[in-house]
Amino acid sequence: MQDSAESVEETQQLLDQYSERLPQMLDWLSQFGRDPEGGVTRLLYSDAWLEAQQALSHWMEQEGLEASFDQTGNLAGRLEGTDLSLSPAAAGSHIDTVVNGGSFDGALGVAAAALALSYLQKAYGPPKRTLIALSLCEEEGSRFPLAYWGSGSITGIRSWEADGQLADKDGITLLDAARRCGFGPDSLYRIPSMKLQSYVELHIEQGFVLEKMGQQAGVVSAIVGQHRYEIHLQGEANHAGTTPMRWRKDALAAASQMIAVTREAALLAGDPLVATVGSVSSAPGVSNVVAGSVTFTLDIRHPDDVVLQQFADELLRRFIHIADTEGIRLAAAERLRAAAVPMHGRIVRELEHICQKRGLESRMMPSGAGHDAQILSVICPTGMIFVPSRHGISHNPAEYTEPEALKGGFKILTDMLYQLGYGSVDL
Numbered sequence: 001m002q003d004s005a006e007s008v009e010e011t012q013q014l015l016d017q018y019s020e021r022l023p024q025m026l027d028w029l030s031q032f033g034r035d036p037e038g039g040v041t042r043l044l045y046s047d048a049w050l051e052a053q054q055a056l057s058h059w060m061e062q063e064g065l066e067a068s069f070d071q072t073g074n075l076a077g078r079l080e081g082t083d084l085s086l087s088p089a090a091a092g093s094h095i096d097t098v099v100n101g102g103s104f105d106g107a108l109g110v111a112a113a114a115l116a117l118s119y120l121q122k123a124y125g126p127p128k129r130t131l132i133a134l135s136l137c138e139e140e141g142s143r144f145p146l147a148y149w150g151s152g153s154i155t156g157i158r159s160w161e162a163d164g165q166l167a168d169k170d171g172i173t174l175l176d177a178a179r180r181c182g183f184g185p186d187s188l189y190r191i192p193s194m195k196l197q198s199y200v201e202l203h204i205e206q207g208f209v210l211e212k213m214g215q216q217a218g219v220v221s222a223i224v225g226q227h228r229y230e231i232h233l234q235g236e237a238n239h240a241g242t243t244p245m246r247w248r249k250d251a252l253a254a255a256s257q258m259i260a261v262t263r264e265a266a267l268l269a270g271d272p273l274v275a276t277v278g279s280v281s282s283a284p285g286v287s288n289v290v291a292g293s294v295t296f297t298l299d300i301r302h303p304d305d306v307v308l309q310q311f312a313d314e315l316l317r318r319f320i321h322i323a324d325t326e327g328i329r330l331a332a333a334e335r336l337r338a339a340a341v342p343m344h345g346r347i348v349r350e351l352e353h354i355c356q357k358r359g360l361e362s363r364m365m366p367s368g369a370g371h372d373a374q375i376l377s378v379i380c381p382t383g384m385i386f387v388p389s390r391h392g393i394s395h396n397p398a399e400y401t402e403p404e405a406l407k408g409g410f411k412i413l414t415d416m417l418y419q420l421g422y423g424s425v426d427l
Helices: 002-029 047-062 107-124 149-155 174-180 209-213 251-269 305-326 345-357 372-376 403-421
Strands: 066-069 075-079 089-094 131-136 198-204 217-223 225-234 274-276 280-283 293-302 329-338 362-367 382-387
Touching (some): 002 107, 089 403, 131 149, 198 403, 209 362, 217 345, 217 403, 225 305, 251 280, 251 293, 251 305, 293 305, 345 382, 345 403, 372 382, 382 403
Antiparallel strands (some): 217 382
16 A cells, blocks of 8 residues: 555656646747747748647657657647557647737647646556647638638548638748648648547636636636627718718717627626627728718627527617618628537536546636637547636737646646546546
8 A cells, every 4th residue: 555655646746747847848839939029920831830840749759759740730649558449539739829929829738738648658658548649730820811720621621622722911822831841732641630539628718717716727618609790881971060960871870889789788698698899990981071881890609509699680680770770771791600519528527527636626617719629529529628817818928827727737637638548538
C-alpha cells in the first residue's frame, strides 16, 4: 500500500511539473507571428503559421509522440495504444489567429493536448486506446473567406474542390497558399479524413462569466446556434431643413427603433440569448439630408434552436411593423444559419465529475462562440472545457488567463484523456 501511495504522489508531482510547463509553452508559441506592437498575427499558410506548425511537430517528436501532417496542414501528435481495434480519442484546437490577436485563443487547446499526452506516456506508458493531440490548421477564417478549414476538411464539410479557389485580399487562392507551404491535394501527405472515438477541447472562455462568478472552469453544455441577417431599409432621402418630421420616410430613424427593440427583446428573453447589431451604414450619409437607405447586420445566438427561431421570427415581425409605420420598405436577407450543437452527455458528466474530484468550482454553460468541437461533432462525440478570461477580453493582445487557471484546465483535460485512453470511459 505504501508503494502505491508513493506512486500516486509521484504521478501527481509529475502532473504538477507538466502543468507548470503550459504557460511557458504558450509563451513559446506566441513568438511565432508576434507583432512588434504587441499581439500575435498567425494567419493560415503564412510563414509564421508554418513555422509554428513545424516547430510543434518537432516538439512532439522530441516528447515521444508520432507527429504527422495531412494534406491541409493539420498536425497530429499520436500516442499509440495497445489495442489498435479501438478508434483514437483526440484533443486539441487551432494555432491560427485573428490579426493582432492574443496568445491563448486556440493555442491553449493545442499546447495542453500535446503536454497531456507527453505526461500520460511518461506517467503510465502506452494507453489502451490511441490518443491524438491535434493542431488544426485553421479555425478563425482571418485570411480566406471561410472558417473551420482544418476540422472541416477532416469531416468532409470542406474540400479542395469546393474551397480551393477562394482567395485572400491579395488574390492568392487557398490552394496556391497551401502549395507554397508544401501542402495540397497533390502533396505526399495523407488525406485529412480521420476516424475518431471522441474529441475534447480546452479553450479560454472568451467572456467574463467565470471570472465574475469566481469559478475556475466551465463545462460546455452546447455551442450556440446562430442566425445572421442583413437588414436593408429603403426610405426617401430629402432635405433636412425643409422636410417636416411627420412626413419623413427616414430610414435611419426606423433603423434606430429596430436596434432599440433588438436590445429590449434580448434583455427580456434573458441569458443565454444574445442579439447584436454590429454594423450600420446609411446613405447618402451627410448631415443635412434625411437618410434614404440603411443597411445593418443582426446576429442572434442561443443554444436551443427552437428558442432561437422563435425569437428571430418575432423580432423580424416587429421590424416589419416599424417599417410599415414609418413608410419604409424592408428587406431581410439571411446570411448564416448554424444549428446549435450539444456536447456529448457522457463527456459532459465525466468532465463535471473530474472538476468535483479535483475540488475545482465549475459551472455548466453554453459557448457563445463557434469552435472546432462543433464541426468534429459530425464524426464523433465532443466536449469542451473553458477556463476564465481576464475581463472577458479575446481576439486582442490583452487576452490573458491566469497561470493557475491554465493549470486547472490542463489537469481536467489530462484526467479526461486518461479516462478515455487508459480508463473505463467508452462512448
